Amino acid sequence: MFKLGLIINPLAGLGGTVALKGSDGVAEQAMALGAQPKAPQRMRTALTELLPLAQRLRVYTGSGVLGQDLAQQLGLDTELLHHASQPTDAKDTRALARAMLEQQVDLILFAGGDGTARDLCAEVGQRIPVLGVPAGVKIHSGVYGISPTASGKVAAQMVRGELLSVTEGEVRDIDEVAFRQGQVRARYYGEMLVPEALRYVQAVKMGGQESEELVLDDIAAELTESMDPDWQYVMGSGSTVAAIMDQLGLDNTLLGVDLIRDQQLLAQDLTEAQLLAAVREVPTKLVLTLIGGQGHLFGRGNQQLSPAVIRAIGRDNLVLVASKSKLEALTGRPMVADTGDAELDRALSGHYKIITGYRDAVLYPLADLSDFEE
Template sequence: MRTVGVVVNPVAGMGGRVGLKGTDGKVDEARKRGAEPRAPDRARQALEAMAATGEPLRVLAYAGVMGAEAAREAGLDPVVVGEPEAGADATVGETTATDTHDAVRQFVEEGVDIILFVGGDGTAADVAETLAGMDDETPIFGVPAGVKVYSSVFGVSPEAAGRVAATFDETERAEVNDIDEDDYRAGEVRTELRAVARVPVAEERQASKQLSGGSVEGLAAGFVEDMDPGVTYVLGPGGTLGEVKERLGIDGTALGVDVYRDGEVLARDAAESDILAALGEDNVVVVSPVGGQGFVLGRGNQQLSPAVLRRSELSVVASRAKLAEVGVLRVDTGDPDLDEELRGWRRVRVGRFETRLVEVV
């Protein structure tokens, strides 16, 4: 029987849809902007998938929103091994990184076979650094719930993370990277290696995010030439879309989402609510895959929510080099039904005139 320790960072990812590009130190601001907790629901999805494997499992969890609630909602009967400092009834926003550290130490003492954590890169670092401080190599695996998710210790989706935690046979070492969110909000990305952790060997584990490089001038020029009047374009983050914004002559944000129509920027560095307010009758969401991972939705662009996507067409642009690197495209919108609708073969613009069919898996 496999013993799985489950710990949830309940505030992870709250800043994504409201345009904060992260939640570190921004929980109150995220709430003011109307953010809703994201991590507990993704924890439930992962644990449901874990239970559905049929593998014999023993689940240990921290109390309440830090894991036990999600486990029970998934139909599991967790053994509660501790609770946050604020108590078993702590709400979202009342738990701390110290609680995560304590949960990891308790899991190690209980001899778990794997620690399944729910959060982003900061949570991954908290878990991995705690293990390193104990000189322990218990494998870890992440349910992606943060905004950025740069590290290679996460499943490609909550469901994938749950399946892998229940069924993996081998482990290997992988990097835990994080970035300074204040620099990220200012348009600069500086990755920092925080730890090296042992993780399951699995095809459904995402690769470490790499910054894209190479010229995309022709691609951007062709896209701009083909833009239609009267259409609202929701331009996602990243270097490729940055080149598109430069071609348009607009002062866009490199790591945020900008909304453009007929020569006018309708919203700059927009949150989900800003995008929804700016949409017109005909809308196109334009994205480029994350280098090294292949995600076009759900990594660093949660502002492009299911509500936005259901009112828009989806356009993907990418250099040939980036497509060769990622192989396939991935989506993780937080809405499993929408993810399923988006899967299949999609035409991607790769040059001024050229397109290529790429599978969304």
């Protein structure tokens, strides 16, 4: 079941038709001038693309105009996370975003403008993928689809488990007071993870096919460049991770688990007990790939990564690497966690950013075994 977070800012775009150059702080004035809410209808357009997939969806949203009214009108399975204030304001968006983080939704689909994106960025950052349905007067941020329909189509691809690129979209907003005086002052507020239609931009050979060797080099370059010297990294088994170790010039246990820090080898072929002792001492990230063809991330050849070790490291500190060819070979099937702990398998499920090349990544789902037992 795909967990969709749904947020509608009903005030977004109100100032546009009445020439107020925005909606921040002027919503009541805009409505007095006859402005009508646009965001609910634009979100309806986006959600129409998801209706054929309704049986796979559970929508998490806020009461009334924040999303509940529209989701129920469309017959979507809905769970209420937040009761809206009257009238709604930015605090509702932020509170709803925090509740969605706790629920570990797979995607936050929101309708609004740059102000809404700012509020989400402040709460979510890059912890959960987001996708905006453009509904504001000004759209300077790079977190929106080009249209409501486009946003809905990308969300539908994600629900279907298709391979999607993920980009870090900038959140920008302008000073509306200055804008109304003819001055454009844009400010950068951060970045969020945004799914988009798949782009093959990583290394290819003649004929447009992936070159495994070049792709592994690209993946290794991306990861080694981003490694934090203050963190230690547990390096999982498999040839993809081995390519990263090779680029670092470090010995690698192909069918085992190694530990590095500041690009130096600390220990090789660790046992579960050794790993648990190590990860409790220093902030740790776990670098691993899936088994080709099977899709298993845990429970096949890496039992050293026990439930206790995984919990100690934390879901947010998993760093996944794989070529797009390996992911496409799963033919739409999700990755699998078989840790031996059903509760942990469920907690690990959801969509992950997977590094697939240099400055190239995709979103891909991980399910738990209970999904296959229903």
